[in-house]
Amino acid sequence: MSGHDPAEVDRHVRVYIVVFVSLMALTLVTVAVSYLHLPLPMAIAVALAIASVKGSLVACYFMHLISEKKLIIAILALTVFMFLTVLFIPTFTHMNSIELHG
Amino acid sequence: MEIPYTVSVRQDTGLNNGKIGIWLFLASEVMLFGALFASYVLLRTGATTWPRGASILNVPMATFNTIVLITSSVTMVMAWASLARNQFGRFRLYMGATILLGGVFLTVKYFEYTAKFHHELFPRTNTFLAIYFTLTGLHMLHVIGGMAVNAWFWGPGAKLWKTNPTWFTNRVENSGLFWHFVDLVWIFLFPILYLL
Amino acid sequence: MHTTGTTVAHGQSVTGAAHDHAGHEEKSFLWTYVFSTDHKVIGIQYSITGLLFLLFGFCLMMLMRWQLAYPGSPIPFIGGLLGDARAPGGTMLPEFYNELGAMHGTIMVFLGVVPLAVGGFGNFVLPLQIGAPDMAFPRINMMSYWPYFMGGVIMLASFFVPGGAAQSGWTSYSPLAELAGSGQTMWLLGMVMLITSSLLGAINFLTTTVQLRAKGLTFWRFPFFVWAQFVTSFLLLLAFPPLEAAGVLQLMDRLAGTSFFLPSGLVVSGQVLQVSGGGNPLLWQHLFWFLAHPEVYVLILPAMGIVAEIIANNTRKPLFGYRTMVYSLIFLGFMSFVVWAHHMFMTGMGTVMSAFFQTTTMIISIPSVAILTSLIISLWGGSIRFTTPMLFALAFLPMFGIGGLTGLPLGLNVTDIPLHDTYYVIAHFHYVVAPGTIFALFAGIYYWFPKATGRMMSETLGRIHFAGSFIFMNMVFMPMFLVGLAGVSRRLYDGGASYDFAQPVLHWNRVSSYGAWALGLSQIPFIINFFWSMRHGRKVDQNPWQATTLEWAAPSPPPHGNFTTPPEVYRGPYEYSVPGRATDFYPQSERAEA
Numbered sequence: 082m083s084g085h086d087p088a089e090v091d092r093h094v095r096v097y098i099v100v101f102v103s104l105m106a107l108t109l110v111t112v113a114v115s116y117l118h119l120p121l122p123m124a125i126a127v128a129l130a131i132a133s134v135k136g137s138l139v140a141c142y143f144m145h146l147i148s149e150k151k152l153i154i155a156i157l158a159l160t161v162f163m164f165l166t167v168l169f170i171p172t173f174t175h176m177n178s179i180e181l182h183g
Numbered sequence: 184m185e186i187p188y189t190v191s192v193r194q195d196t197g198l199n200n201g202k203i204g205i206w207l208f209l210a211s212e213v214m215l216f217g218a219l220f221a222s223y224v225l226l227r228t229g230a231t232t233w234p235r236g237a238s239i240l241n242v243p244m245a246t247f248n249t250i251v252l253i254t255s256s257v258t259m260v261m262a263w264a265s266l267a268r269n270q271f272g273r274f275r276l277y278m279g280a281t282i283l284l285g286g287v288f289l290t291v292k293y294f295e296y297t298a299k300f301h302h303e304l305f306p307r308t309n310t311f312l313a314i315y316f317t318l319t320g321l322h323m324l325h326v327i328g329g330m331a332v333n334a335w336f337w338g339p340g341a342k343l344w345k346t347n348p349t350w351f352t353n354r355v356e357n358s359g360l361f362w363h364f365v366d367l368v369w370i371f372l373f374p375i376l377y378l379l
Numbered sequence: 380m381h382t383t384g385t386t387v388a389h390g391q392s393v394t395g396a397a398h399d400h401a402g403h404e405e406k407s408f409l410w411t412y413v414f415s416t417d418h419k420v421i422g423i424q425y426s427i428t429g430l431l432f433l434l435f436g437f438c439l440m441m442l443m444r445w446q447l448a449y450p451g452s453p454i455p456f457i458g459g460l461l462g463d464a465r466a467p468g469g470t471m472l473p474e475f476y477n478e479l480g481a482m483h484g485t486i487m488v489f490l491g492v493v494p495l496a497v498g499g500f501g502n503f504v505l506p507l508q509i510g511a512p513d514m515a516f517p518r519i520n521m522m523s524y525w526p527y528f529m530g531g532v533i534m535l536a537s538f539f540v541p542g543g544a545a546q547s548g549w550t551s552y553s554p555l556a557e558l559a560g561s562g563q564t565m566w567l568l569g570m571v572m573l574i575t576s577s578l579l580g581a582i583n584f585l586t587t588t589v590q591l592r593a594k595g596l597t598f599w600r601f602p603f604f605v606w607a608q609f610v611t612s613f614l615l616l617l618a619f620p621p622l623e624a625a626g627v628l629q630l631m632d633r634l635a636g637t638s639f640f641l642p643s644g645l646v647v648s649g650q651v652l653q654v655s656g657g658g659n660p661l662l663w664q665h666l667f668w669f670l671a672h673p674e675v676y677v678l679i680l681p682a683m684g685i686v687a688e689i690i691a692n693n694t695r696k697p698l699f700g701y702r703t704m705v706y707s708l709i710f711l712g713f714m715s716f717v718v719w720a721h722h723m724f725m726t727g728m729g730t731v732m733s734a735f736f737q738t739t740t741m742i743i744s745i746p747s748v749a750i751l752t753s754l755i756i757s758l759w760g761g762s763i764r765f766t767t768p769m770l771f772a773l774a775f776l777p778m779f780g781i782g783g784l785t786g787l788p789l790g791l792n793v794t795d796i797p798l799h800d801t802y803y804v805i806a807h808f809h810y811v812v813a814p815g816t817i818f819a820l821f822a823g824i825y826y827w828f829p830k831a832t833g834r835m836m837s838e839t840l841g842r843i844h845f846a847g848s849f850i851f852m853n854m855v856f857m858p859m860f861l862v863g864l865a866g867v868s869r870r871l872y873d874g875g876a877s878y879d880f881a882q883p884v885l886h887w888n889r890v891s892s893y894g895a896w897a898l899g900l901s902q903i904p905f906i907i908n909f910f911w912s913m914r915h916g917r918k919v920d921q922n923p924w925q926a927t928t929l930e931w932a933a934p935s936p937p938p939h940g941n942f943t944t945p946p947e948v949y950r951g952p953y954e955y956s957v958p959g960r961a962t963d964f965y966p967q968s969e970r971a972e973a
Contacts, residue, residue, distance in 0.1 A: 186591070
């Protein structure tokens with residue numbers, strides 16, 4: 082995003098302020114929810130959902146991904162796939178192991 | 184000999200070299216932290232017991248640190264926006280604020296860690312603490328690295344603004360991307376370690 | 380960029396002193412050769428260092444082969460030099476054998492083949508083949524070499540610490556690796572350095588390929604070598620970081636007393652280990668193999684790229700199935716990330732996961748076969764020139780075929796049960812890497828030597844090198860299939876001599892050893908040829924092979940900035956024997972006749 086057009090940058094700055102406020106609010110929400118002591122699976126789901134929203138805001142607006150070129154998006158899509166692979170498959174394998182008894 | 188597309192964009196990709204380079208680097212960092220998160224998941228699901236983060240860790244301190252880091256992300260992007268609007272003075276201000284906030288984050292972490300050590304809570308004490316110290320420690324190294332790069336652009340590297348302002352702006356944007364990534368990792372680290 | 384009308388090369392040749400351009404200050408030796416940012420110098424640095432490590436790793440193996448041929452007997456000459464800590468009375472201790480084994484693997488893969496194939500050939504050839512003046516990030520390129528060098532120094536130094544070098548295999552499985560001496564810590568630190576080097580290189584290659592290709596050079600006009608390096612770089616970029624993470628975790632276990640990979644209640648020498656426990660040894664295996672499987676494709680893909688270039692050039696016809704080969708390459712790279720647990724079939728994996736990994740492994744053999752078959756069919760109807768590069772490239776085809784086919788029973792979970800961790804595995808992967816990749820790398824050296832130096836290597840010495848290498852490679856590794864099928868495990872320091880069931884096949888160990896030593900002798904003509912030809916080889920012009928790709932349009936050796944004028948590309952990479960033309964090759968950058 083090398084947009085040096087001043088009016089465009091002004092628009093961006095307004096967005097940054099909105100995102101900043103949202104991030105603060107979501108931070109307080111996620112901490113508040115943690116005090117509710119939800120059952121673990123629900124707590125995990127809520128915490129990760131909020132974190133994903135916050136992360137997406139940072140990625141899309143601070144890191145300008147929302148208007149980024151196709152090549153960058155393609156590289157990231159590939160990376161996300163590999164990220165999910167390394168994240169989940171070892172645990173699935175672990176859960177599908179033969180238990181030794183006796 | 185000049186390397187093409189260092190500053191100007193290549194027509195068919197619409198990008199300059201540095202932008203692609205930094206995103207590729209961030210892709211590798213996603214895999215690095217991804218593998219550590221995967222390790223966390225595997226160790227936790229395989230454990231017979233696992234402490235709730237809040238029972239061992241200091242949630243208010245970490246919440247404060249989260250706010251500090253998010254704010255530093257805003258000041259970072261404002262630093263770039265200032266350069267894009269040709270306001271070098273503003274850049275200096277915002278970049279300085281970013282570095283300062285990074286320093287605040289590190290200071291809080293210092294107190295957090297020393298408090299743990301004071302209570303005989305070390306990485307070797309149990310698996311939860313081991314992964315906590317490793318994840319936050321590696322993240323902290325990235326904060327330090329980011330601060331070092333930012334300090335370079337605030338200080339001696341700022342000379343480039345006079346000779347090639349576009350290149351300087353792009354480089355600040357790229358180091359901003361790294362800084363936002365460090366913030367993004369923390370956005371996930373914080374709830375996973377402290378709140379669950 | 381100086382655009383003079385002359386074609387005289389102001390080169391930075393390998394042996395000659397640097398010439399300066401008008402208007403440039405003459406740089407000191409340090410900045411010209413040691414910290415050069417020129418991709419050609421960096422490529423040569425990687426290549427020479429990589430070749431030296433290949434030689435060293437080979438020597439480690441030649442030592443091992445004495446112990447395997449004559450278990451328990453003192454090593455002649457060298458045995459006395461090793462000292463009592465490693466080989467009392469000249470007979471190597473099992474611990475030292477394990478050091479040799481672990482370091483042979485580590486050095487060959489991470490310090491030898493990959494730096495040569497990617498750091499060496501990739502750096503030297505890639506910018507030239509895409510018509511670029513250099514890499515996108517020349518200074519990062521320079522900075523990528525030194526972590527590699529430092530990692531190598533650390534690895535070599537680890538032989539001299541108390542307890543010796545790493546001795547838990549190149550795979551460093553926990554808990555064995557965690558209980559080992561400080562050599563293992565140095566291994567981990569060395570690996571972190573090597574990973575850093577590879578990551579920096581990958582970023583450079585990918586950016587350069589996309590951004591700095593010449594005008595008219597679309598992706599579908601890339602030489603296959605460029606595609607191969609491109610996919611390889613993605614593998615390095617995305618697969619190495621999990622091993623870096625694992626390395627950090629193992630370092631924490633070794634230095635900070637954590638138990639990421641140590642389970643609770645582990646008993647060592649009759650005592651329960653005093654650690655917090657709760658760790659999982661399989662976590663190390665998952666993180667390790669998540670890299671190490673794509674790593675083996677990093678080993679083979681550049682080799683396929685080199686072989687493809689040489690086959691097209693020496694058959695004087697376009698490659699058969701270029702598009703299929705490219706799609707196969709991309710598919711192969713992608714699939715390489717989801718097959719890794721076929722190295723872990725024996726870890727108590729349930730049927731769901733082993734079925735998953737078995738299936739993906741079978742699927743990945745398809746693009747491999749597609750590429751190999753295309754290369755073989757490319758020979759049909761060609762005017763084959765049996766130059767030394769072509770001899771090695773041709774030999775690659777059946778050798779890689781054997782390596783690939785013998786991998787199939789390993790990839791199926793049931794047949795893997797008797798074969799896992801036996802000599803069968805060693806034979807399989809060596810066929811792919813040794814008479815596979817390394818033959819391709821030899822081919823590449825003979826092929827691109829004239830571009831780097833302006834001189835040809837001797838064909839006679841090349842043929843002797845080829846004949847000896849081909850015969851003795853097979854002599855070393857073919858018997859290992861038999862030994863493995865008989866059930867002899869790998870990493871046994873006596874080669875199975877203490878097992879009754881192994882007795883009928885033990886003599887094959889000696890055959891392999893004789894082959895290994897003869898293979899070592901066969902490299903002497905190559906080493907002589909390499910250095911002699913730099914000064915005395917037949918001088919040639921910029922395109923001695925009459926090739927079509929862009930690197931041959933630059934002077935030999937190319938100057939700083941590579942091309943006197945930036946080239947433009949008008950056609951595909953393999954326009955050989957185009958009907959109606961006077962010559963049998965139509966270079967990519969030659970302007971079409973009016």
